[in-house]
Amino acid sequence: MRLSRYFLPVLKETPAEAQIASHRLMLRAGMIKQSSAGIYSWLPMGFKILRKLENIVHEEQIRAGHIPMLMPTLQSAELWRESGRYDAYGPEMLRFKDRQDREMLYGPTNEEAITDIFRAHVNSYKDLPLTLYQVQWKFRDEMRPRFGVMRGREFFMKDGYNFDLTQEDALHAYNRHLVSYLRTYERMGLQAIPMRADSGPIGGENTHEFLVLAETGESEVFYDSQITELTFGDREIDYDSREQCQAVLEEFTSRYARTDETHDEAIFAEVPEERRRTARGIEVGQIFYFGTKYSEAMGATVQGPDGKPVPVHMGSHGIGVSRLIGAIIEANHDDKGIIWPEGVTPFHVGIVNLKQGDEEADAACESLYKAFEAKGLEPLYDDRNERAGGKFATMDLIGLPWRITVGPRGLKAGVVELTCRRTGESEELSPEAAIEKVAGIYAAL
């Protein structure tokens, strides 16, 4: 993309309403614009990252054998009466009537809707196991929306639901989700720690939240420092293998890690003192096993192997996709701006032309631009007629991991400058070597 043809409305001033870094930086970098309280438009660069995260979520869910679909944003109140949640859910649920006076709501979650689909179409245990999921907009009418997309009202979320014949099968689905979530977050450059959590209005006993450590996190967390040394890495996993998924669950949940909701001082005290940590965390996902709560209330049964009807065992599993962008920025920024992890960066490399209009500099930039495109990478070329300082400030603010600076002086010596956003380190390289180096970094992801 050529910046002269893009829409990247960066702000020079720091918006007064933004209290935390991610909110401030998303506004300054022209990623979002508030439409009304807690509701945002996603400007082109913000949307590009949102879509990238959505695609990573899809890829990892499909890899785990889960099936994508899509439910509507608006639901009828009837279904929620069946589960008993229409009255139980608080004023966070946006309720209204349509022109025919039917009671409707903007879905904050979809246990009822998916159970309704399941019971209409699945009759036999032979059709299990089944995990359906979607990535869709949801609404929760927060009393005090704040922190930008971190606690917005309209938000983009992946929600998945497993249907299994037995508790044992459903717990395998639970473990499978935990593994797929670990992979998902790592691909986004995040360490998200599964912590024993409270189930809240979804219900159920087995539940873990995934938390990214960050000073601005809404939850206080307590953990054994050994847990931060675990990585999923590039290990192979067979999602059909109960043993393999169970082993990952045990590896990642056997050390103490809890939010304040479930924290237990007595158990925590058993962790060696030098490994006990207290910090703050941002919740970016949660998995639940809740058994037959919804299937019994809503009559979602299958014919079992013995011919008798059995209510299915269910769980639900969520990733806050729009909120993840805030979490990634909270964990990856400095005074100058955002520092995108390579796995989610909106553009792979920035190209700064120090002297727009200079024949050789322009030609060298064009040639770099085309070379990156030919390698399937997306460069952002700052081809505006601006001074170098302004171009550098914009690149630092929007946080592309790699920047190539091209100027007449360097070109005379046959070099361009390659700068790493995270370390700030620069090196002079031939244009060809710079291309190879950047391409190699992305190829290795």
Add this chain to the structure above:
Amino acid sequence: MRLSRYFLPVLKETPAEAQIASHRLMLRAGMIKQSSAGIYSWLPMGFKILRKLENIVHEEQIRAGHIPMLMPTLQSAELWRESGRYDAYGPEMLRFKDRQDREMLYGPTNEEAITDIFRAHVNSYKDLPLTLYQVQWKFRDEMRPRFGVMRGREFFMKDGYNFDLTQEDALHAYNRHLVSYLRTYERMGLQAIPMRADSGPIGGENTHEFLVLAETGESEVFYDSQITELTFGDREIDYDSREQCQAVLEEFTSRYARTDETHDEAIFAEVPEERRRTARGIEVGQIFYFGTKYSEAMGATVQGPDGKPVPVHMGSHGIGVSRLIGAIIEANHDDKGIIWPEGVTPFHVGIVNLKQGDEEADAACESLYKAFEAKGLEPLYDDRNERAGGKFATMDLIGLPWRITVGPRGLKAGVVELTCRRTGESEELSPEAAIEKVAGIYAAL
């Protein structure tokens, strides 16, 4: 995908409520399930096609130089008061209050929202031309929703908006959209004819609707039969060239083609009688140029070259993405089911195992499955333990363009059967030759 692990709830019975073929077939093929009146869940195969169409729309819009972003589904009433449309818009607009008693609505379109973004961030003519677009869910509270996704209430739509300094520039944007829409529909296997239309509540003089001819269309259309011989084909186009875009507009709009709203018997009578046609059409898109209607009402001005403020010239441009699926089916089906065009088919090829459990047949199917995946194609393998007749009926119903039938008898002779869904013709080929033939068809798209 292996059918035993997919969620494809095909129906044997024809649903009574479905009045037209696309609605009936989408329900029967397990693509959608009604959630409430005019509101549908997209089951896995339906979602897969929806996503495919969305991606085609994105690719063609980006090719034309238009920039993707995303606006929220919910909007504040305030903005709509500025343009005067809050009161003007009928009961199709879903209005409600949030918990703070603020007046909100579910966006049926986004001229106000995008103009608000524009005026907040763009100040100079130097930042023009600019075309922003999104593909997002919208809601129109139809009095009588019907025909499935063809006239639903919650629907998925691409809406784009151009901002230009002059009328001439804005008309180039109009032409650019017309060209990109022609390409988009052709990639989907559709002939959509641009017809002179009425602008309705959006306003403006210049507007064309794109209509797909189909008996179940909601509009009566009148056209010169020569227009159905035009195709955009694989010609190269430079979207920055006014001449090239203008030439395409002239080529595709110079022959008579109008809906009943703008039909003029006197002009139509000038078309030679043997070329005059009356038919029905489904509207799948519309483009508008409406000048300064919104920019003046909402103060969206830029500083012109002479330093004086100029209200920008705008247009808006829509493609009904969810409705397109209905239109594609209306134009592509027979008594047995859907016939997907290759450009949008959910799976590229079906594999039917005539004798599940037979060692050789199973192995041959597995080998075909892996070979297609290795070529980047997605096969749907019916690996269920069902009789052949049921498997064929399902494949015909869901409409994959190509089917490979594998059975012990053919394998003894070293062949499988390749069947074209559209013609019903079959040929016996070695598995390798069948793979090459199918792969060649998709590579040529």
